[in-house]
Amino acid sequence: MKLLILDRDGVINQDSDAYIKSLDEWVPIPGAIEAIAQLSKAGWTVAVATNQSGIARGYYPLATLEAMHARLRMLVAEQGGEVGHIVYCPHGPDEGCDCRKPKPGLLRAIAEHYQASLEGIWFVGDSQSDLQAALAVDAQPVLVKTGKGERTLEKGVPASTLIYDDLAAIARALI
Numbered sequence: 260m261k262l263l264i265l266d267r268d269g270v271i272n273q274d275s276d277a278y279i280k281s282l283d284e285w286v287p288i289p290g291a292i293e294a295i296a297q298l299s300k301a302g303w304t305v306a307v308a309t310n311q312s313g314i315a316r317g318y319y320p321l322a323t324l325e326a327m328h329a330r331l332r333m334l335v336a337e338q339g340g341e342v343g344h345i346v347y348c349p350h351g352p353d354e355g356c357d358c359r360k361p362k363p364g365l366l367r368a369i370a371e372h373y374q375a376s377l378e379g380i381w382f383v384g385d386s387q388s389d390l391q392a393a394l395a396v397d398a399q400p401v402l403v404k405t406g407k408g409e410r411t412l413e414k415g416v417p418a419s420t421l422i423y424d425d426l427a428a429i430a431r432a433l434i
């Protein structure tokens with residue numbers, strides 16, 4: 260299967276250091292919805308792996324997170340595409356879970372869901388923790404410059420990282 264895995268905040272929607280706490284704050288990055296729809300229509304399964312410690316911190320309830328993901332699915336569906344499996348880590352950084360990136364638990368959960376291998380699969384993120392999670396499972400780390408991407412790039416990324424301006428550029432590269 261053609262599997263592509265995306266981080267959410269800073270890749271699909273605008274990120275904020277103050278967290279994305281409500282449906283109103285969940286604003287797609289220009290071109291991102293169209294990019295997911297185009298990839299989907301071209302045969303790509305587009306899954307999402309996102310850290311959501313705001314749940315553990317009590318900033319927003321699970322229902323709000325699910326409403327954001329329902330909106331994402333709806334917007335992509337309106338463009339004729341489909342969003343694949345969405346997995347999130349609801350834990351805080353001190354809980355020692357296996358899923359909070361840079362741990363690879365979320366990526367492994369997606370692989371298990373699809374009974375797919377992660378080797379060489381592109382995992383697209385805007386943070387160092389995304390790139391590290393990809394490397395931990397022999398996936399291909401891909402950085403976008405949206406969200407925290409420029410900041411991440413300035414600090415240095417693993418040598419094997421592929422770098423694109425945004426999700427739209429990735430869709431153009433893959434299709």
Ligand SMILES: [Mg+2]
Pocket residue numbers: 266267268269270274384385386406
């Ligand atoms: Mg991010």
Ligand SMILES: [Zn+2]
Pocket residue numbers: 348349350356357358359
């Ligand atoms: Zn977790």
